[in-house]
Amino acid sequence: MSQPVDREFEEKVGRGLVAALLLVHESRTRWPALDDIGHIHRLIFTEANPTMAGEYRRDNYWPQYTQFAVPRWQDVPACMLRLEDLLRLAKQECEAAEGFERQEKILEWAARIHHRFECIHPFEDGNGRTGRALVSWMLSHYGLPDFEMLEDRRPQYLLALETADAALKTEDLLHADYWPHQTEALQPLIDIIGEVLEESV
Secondary structure (H helix, E strand, O other), X not given: XXXXXXXXXXXXXXXHHHHHHHHHHHOOOOOOOHHHHHHHHHXXXXXXXXXXXXXXXXXXXXXXXXXXXXXXXXXXXXXXXXXXXXXXHHHHHHHHOOHHHHHHHHHHHHHHHHXXXXXXXXXXXXXXXHHHHHHHHHHHHXXXXXXXXXXXXXXXXHHHHHHHHOOOOHHHHHOOOOOHHHHHHOHHHHHHHHHHHHHHO
8 A cells, every 4th residue: 555645745855856956957067976966865855854865875775666676875875986986987988979979878878877876776765856867967968858757657767777777786886887788788768768858859
């Protein structure tokens, strides 16, 4: 049986998300960094749950909506540092590409970063919202539309994340390497991000 929706909480989170997306658009001239991820989460939850806002989780749990075993909370900071390494590599590879190849590279890295972030699951709550806002930052940096996940696409989106999960192990999150079979498993997520952008245009 599903839990009742706390409408006041959701309204506060909704206002926080608007503030976070405003930050994304105001800052899109620069590439996002690790501190920006915490800032996005802090803006989303400052009103709804200030004690959690911007703070990494300090518990071990297995989210009901994912089959992936998230890392121990003690490993989250190290995993996030590896994510920062990936963000830097993403910037380098996107800048090195040109034309249509650049757009393909942007979509590929948006999917990589988003999936890696969701697997780390660094926060107690709001990882999906924060992760999609981070993707929107990456996309808007190159003049592309936001990554807005509409409800009718949600099942397809979650299935794409699960497909990518199968190619990744929890210990992989402590490394910045990305293997070809992992990128191949990300293809459904890459496709969804591309389709959402096409619909936005």
